[in-house]
Amino acid sequence: MSTLSVPAKAPHAAQREFSDNLRMLCTYYRSVADVCRKLNVNRAQFNRYLNGTSKPSSHTLERICDFFGVEPAEIYLPREHFHQIIQVRPKQRTERAVHSEHISRLQHQTIGKFDKYLGYYYEYYHSMSAPGKVLRGLVHMFNHEGAIYHERLERFPQHANLDETYKCKYIGGAFYLNDRIFLVDYESLTGNEIAQTILFPTYKNKVARLSGLMLGVSSSNQRSIACARVVFEYLGKSIDVRKAMRLCGLFDPKRDDIDPTILKVIDNSPHKDQHHFYTIPL
Incomplete structure (x- = not known):
């Protein structure tokens, strides 16, 4: 945001214009409470800004203006002039609010449906970066402040015929939508x-294994886009994470390190008469 000075005017007039303009900006959101929650400001203090009995510090004013997409000098303009300026901006601000509300609504739909799926899993799929190898990683699904999140940890030891030992850590959100579980994450280290x-999902009381598809990008120089069949094997709500990570890595599917029933489900061979890449039911 560019730094603009606040216009010099009578203190009471400037405060009244600031309050009027702040109330107008709040009308682009569902409620004042929604604005306070998104801004992370105290509701009682924000009400004092709205009714003109208090003015924000320069730091708080900058946060408020950043949030609404206006300049400090603009928010002190006369109401009619300020309204003319922001007429070209409401659509942008409204869309930004709606986008965040879409995610919040999806998270709200998920709550309660994910209870039995929370905990730790081993994930298995044919590695996108080491062809011919099966990757075993560790996944943690958890509830944080009313939303479901997850972490995926992958470990590549030196003996896996790669250039060096390295790890991948994916962080993202989890959603239960219309009888399917969706995980969307990003690689946080790079x-x-x-x-x-x-x-x-599983229709049993206890979770054992989940199957599906994963879409990602290989970590090779070509950064190939790939889709692979994947299996999640449930470990429990509380585990020894260090010990579990030591058992992660890349494995030769021809050896006995991976359960044959898992290898069958994550086999990426094309199936007859299928025009798309489907998962294999458990």
């Missing part, structure tokens, strides 16, 4: 990939 996994 920030160069977003991946999506879609899983079938």
Whole structure:
């Protein structure tokens, strides 16, 4: 945001114009409470800004203006002039609010449906970066402040015929929508990939394994886009994470390290008479 000085005028007039303009900006959101929540400001203090009995500090004013997409000098303009300026901006602000509300609504739809799926899993799929190898990673699904999130940890040891030992850490959100589980995450250590996994739910009381498809990008120089069948194997709500990570890595599917029933489900061979890449039911 560019730095503009606040116009010099009578203190009471400037405060009245600021309050009037702030109330107008709030009308682009569902409620004043919604604005306070998104701004992370105290509701009682914000009400004092709205009724003109208090004015924000320069730091708070900058936060408020950043949030609404206006300049500090603009918010002190006469109401009619200010309204003319922001007439070209309401659509942008409204769309920004609506976009965040879409995510909040999807998260709200998920709450309660995810309870039995929370905890730790091993994930299995044919590696996109090491062809011919099966990757075993660790996934943690958890509830944080009313929304479901997850972490995926992958470990590549030196003996896996790669140039060096490295790890991948994916962080993202999880959604339960119309009888399917959606995981969307990004690689947080490099920030160069977003991946999506879609899983079938289980209709049993206890979760054992979940199958689905994963879409991602290989970490090779070619950064190939790939889709792979994947299996999540439930470990429990509380585990020894260090020990579990030591068991992660890349494995030769011809050896006995991976359960044959898992290898069958994550086999990416094309199926007869299928025109798309489908998952294999458990």
